[in-house]
Amino acid sequence: MTDVDRPVTPPRKAMPAPLTPEQIRQFELNRLKAKQKQRQREEEISASSGLNSNKKRPIGITPATSNSPTTSSSGPLQRDSRLGAYFEYDLSKMVNSKGGFLVEDDKDADEEVRRKEKERERQRARQNQEPAISLNPDLNPKCCECQTIDIDHTYKNIFQCLVCKPCQDKKPDKYSLLTKTECKEDYLLTDGTCIRVESELRDQELLPHLLKANPHKSTFANMMLFLRCQVEDFANWMQNTNDEWTEKKKKKNKKFEQGLKDLRRRTKEGIWQRRKDEEHVHEFGPAERDNDGMTRQICDECGFMDDSTLDNQAEHEQISTALEVERLEVNLFRSKSLWMPTRARGVFGGQVISQALVSATNCVNPAYGLHSLHCYFLTSASPATPIVYYVERLRQGRSYISLCVKAVQNGSMIFILMCSFQKPEPWQPSHQWSMPDVPTPEECDLEEDHMLRDSNGDNITARIKHILKLYADERTRSPIAIKRAKEHEITVDGSTRYMYWMKAKNIPQYEPHFQKCILAYLSDLYFISVAGRILGLRRYAKGPDSLAMSSTIDHAIYFYDDTVDCGDWLLYTMECPRASSGRCVMRGQIFTRGGTLVAVTTQEGVVRANIRGPAEEVKVPTKL
Structure with missing residues (x-):
């Protein structure tokens, strides 16, 4: 590289000379003069403008072209022409409505609303106001502990308890307040959230309570505060009456069990009845006799012929068998055998009377003897179906007892008997009609012998002869x-x-x-x-x-x-x-x-x- 191509370094700047004391003094004087001028301008502007009724300075006193260092250098805001009509509000004249809005001072709130609000405030103040103290000391309520007249009127109005605040602090185990949760957990009281559960804490007359705002969150439900002594008294009363509640619970459970038992019984009876209804029950027509004098009955629906009653038609040779009944319940009896005489329409009436009497006699004290009866035959009875006798006690006195016996067959009443029993009174006078003069029994013939003689007589048709022999045979077996x-x-x-x-x-x-x-x-x-x-x-x-x-x-x-x-x-x-x-x-x-x-x-x-x-x-x- 040659000397021509080598870059040339610019020369280093010269170091500034330090300020002289005279320069520093001049700078400080200029700064103080500028500050003094600015302060004078601000005082002139503030002196020319006063505060309005709301103690606020009008917006117009601050010039848009202010030379203050805090003034924005971008200039005043310009209205956008797209916004249409523009309303100017003076914020100094606006009043806070305390409802999220600013309203003009000249538009006051409704006078009726303000009047009601003031009335509510007066009522609240009147309620919270303590009653006046009487000049007669005997008329003033006193604390039940210290006998002072300075009682807590909240306890008096809510809990009907006369106690002062010092006594409340001295005896918190008696006059402190319990929350609803403490009453439920410590004293096992019920809140009554279920409709069918009896609530103690919800009963204002049983356990009065004081409502206070929830300290955990303002949106929660109010707290229910109970007086400790009242809660404990109620819990002790519940404990003392535990035997009574237990007995009541036993009776309730017993009634429920009985109802459940009856429901089961009715259910079983309903099932049995449905099964019974599904079964075919023979409905026999009237008994008919054939040429041999034997009795038969035929079902009207299926045509079944009942031959099982043939042996039953023969009258029993022993009277005890003819009168025998079977005891089903205390007052319910059933016949064991029934006899229908020859050429008769139904069961022999004397047998029905005697069986009803046996049923009634079994329901009476042996000290009473039968003295009268009156009966009605409502319809003829069939020998194919047993008769059920129901005994009803009508009256029982010291000397007489009255009974009613109802005979039922195939669901219908066929016979009713009224009978009366009496304690014998042999010491009373007596009277009777005399007996007719007749031959002795040894001198008379049996009725079947007369019938046999008549059947062997002259001018007797074969039909009548056959009937007489049937009667004679029947009398022999009777x-x-x-x-x-x-x-x-x-x-x-x-x-x-x-x-x-x-x-x-x-x-x-x-x-x-x-x-x-x-x-x-x-x-x-x-x-x-x-x-x-x-x-x-x-x-x-x-x-x-x-x-x-x-x-x-x-x-x-x-x-x-x-x-x-x-x-x-x-x-x-x-x-x-x-x-x-x-x-x-x-x-x-x-x-x-x-x-x-x-x-x-x-x-x-x-x-x-x-x-x-x-x-x-x-x-x-x-x-x-």
Whole structure:
């Protein structure tokens, strides 16, 4: 490299000379003069402008072209022409509405709003104001601890507790305040968040509380503060009454368990009933007899023939079997066997009466004896279905007991009986009618012997002969022996009376109450059939003088002897005081062999001749 191409370094600047004292003094004087001029200009401007009513300086006093070092050098802001109309506001005249807005001072708030606000402030002040102290010391409330009149009126108004603040500080274990959480956790009180739970903390009358703002967050719900002594008193009362609450809880649980048990039972019964309804139940028609005299029943729906009742139709040879019932419940009984006589429409009425009496007797104290009964036959009973007897106690006195027995078959009531029991009073006077003069039982023949003789007589058709033999065979198997004392007797007053000797076959010495049940059984034998004989209606014939129908409507018995023995012969007299309109009433008397009147019977029944009544006129409704 040559000397021509070598770069040339510029010469170093000369160092400035230090300022002389005279220069420094001149600089300081210039600075002080400029500052003095600026201060004078500001004082002149401030002296020419005053403060407004809001103690603010008008904006216009500050010139836009200020030489102050704090003034922006960019110049004043210019209005944008795109903003349209421009409103100028004087901020010095604006007032804060305390609602997030600035309003002009000349537009005051609504006077009604301000008046209401002032009224609310006065009310709050009045509520917080403590009551005046009376000049009479006895009229001023006093602290329950120190007897001073300077009490805390908040405790008095909220908790109804008279205590002063010093006593509150001295006894915090009694007069301190508890939060709701402390009451729930320490004293096991309930808040009542569930509707079905009884709330103690929500009951203002039970446990009053003071509401205060939540210290943790202002948006949270107010605190509920309770007085400690009141909470502890309530908790101790709850503990003292724990036994009562426990007993109440036990009763409630017991009631709930019983309701649950009933619900289960009804559910089971409903299921059983649905299954039962789904099963086919035979609905038998009326019992029919064939040429052999045997009884059969046929189901109306499926045509099933019930042959199981054939053996049941034969009357039992023992009276105890015919009267036997099965006990299902305390007042509920069921028949074990039923007997339907030859050519009858239903079960023998005397058997239904006696079984109902056995059911009623089993529900009565043996010290009471049966003295009367009255029953109604509502409809005929079928021998194919057992009869259920329900005994209802109507009245129980010191001397008499009244019962009602209802007989139900296939869901329908077929029979009802009212009976009364009495404590015997043998010391009372007595009276009776005399016994008719009749041959002794040993001199009379059995009823089946009469039937056999009649069947062998002349001019007897094969049909009637067969029927008489059926009756004779039935009487032979019957547990009741019957002898005809007299064919018939015309009394002095001209009435016709029939008399029969009756007794139960081969029975032991039963108790008096069962003897009366046997007596009720035999009291229905031949009773209503005598009415047809008195009316002159023939049983096995045809025509207007033949018997078309006979059935019992009601039956009544009055017992007057507790020593009756149905194993011995009893004389049964029967007469018909009145018969008309297809009905007849029968009156009977039952005597012992010795002449004692032991029972009086009455019966009303339907007795119809084979006569057709006039045809009913059909009324045709007239057209308007």
